[in-house]
Amino acid sequence: MDLLVVGSGFFGLTIAERAAASDRKVTVIDRRPHIGGNAYSEDEPNTGIEVHRYGAHLFHTSNPGVWEYVNRFTTFTDYVHRVYTNHKGVVYPLPINLGTINQFFNAAYSPDGARALVQELAGEFDAKDAANLEEKGIALIGRPLYEAFIRDYTAKQWQTDPKNLPAEVISRLPVRYNYDNRYFNDTWEGLPTDGYTAWLERMADHPNIEVKLDTDFFDESQPLNKGTTVGQLPIVYTGPVDRYFDYTEGALSWRTLDFEQEVLEVADFQGTPVMNYADADVPYTRIHEFKHFHPERADRYPTDRTVIMREFSRFASREDEPYYPVNTAEDRNGLLAYRELAKSEKDVLFGGRLGTYQYLDMHMAIGSALSMWNNQLQ
């Protein structure tokens, strides 16, 4: 074996695929029973509808190198992501755009008219002086839109009143002064035609790659553990950086999600893939309805059933899946200390969202793995 990769998410698989293509023998271990990390998806057994096990995953990128690379393993549908939100029983388009504003104020503002209105409403606070997230939100889009679409949703995401969250949590709140409600504005966007798992399996499908599932790097009873491998061969580690160093500099904080999945005996539950719930009286943040991610599969998906998934957000304990870095000042100091420790760890490179403690979209995880391969490993 020439290289050990810990973690079979997009970061680890990109490294493994590049190494295998350069004639290196690679072993990939993952503590989960499946490959693919958080991008893993599977067909719900009763309906055959593809469900994204760790939350909805939409692929989008403006990076030509990444787009060329991912197209070696999958084709993409022409899916374009759009999100709606339910506020007080009325459904509005997101991100906040001219359609949202006119529906909310029951008006017909022109782009300039809406811009002037938001500017006037936002005058209540200066963004520079905002003492907390609430003041920052109001300074960016004005109190009415902030209170309707941001305040309670953010409170649910963070289990914290936005008055008690730091202003830096949001840098901007995009408002579009036209009716464009495409969620992403990247050059390329789509979903893998035959699903995420088929794509991920094709990346790992090489005679030079061996994948070992249910294998935890910190489990001393399995042969490829930290104690037996570090210093013996190059390792790319994509698990949590604080866990690697036994939390000596403190545990970095994360938010996690709980998912509640249900098969319903209706053809169509909400008419769209993702519906957010903006208000405090609904405990979940959003509902996904997976059949809408693949309208082109209408002939093989059932017409009398659908799969929905309610998403709840909360702070993660050590036992939970870490999803979004909280990134407090304490976390940032801890991360700097871990980065110093990582520098002196012989032949171990830290990558991916857990290994670097940052939120990475899939195209960013793949792009940074390609860079690590080209600049540090090749």
Ligand code: FDA
């Ligand atoms: P990832 O977490 O996928 O993989 C790490 C792997 O390491 C895991 O399989 C884990 O089991 C393994 N591991 C950890 N510790 C280990 C140990 N001790 N021993 C062995 N293995 C270990 N992106 C996007 O582009 N569009 C989207 O719509 C979304 N949506 C989205 C929703 C939600 C809820 C989340 C949390 C994330 C997204 N993402 C996303 C981001 C996407 O999931 C992310 O880019 C990839 O998961 C990053 O891949 P990594 O390989 O870095 O980590």
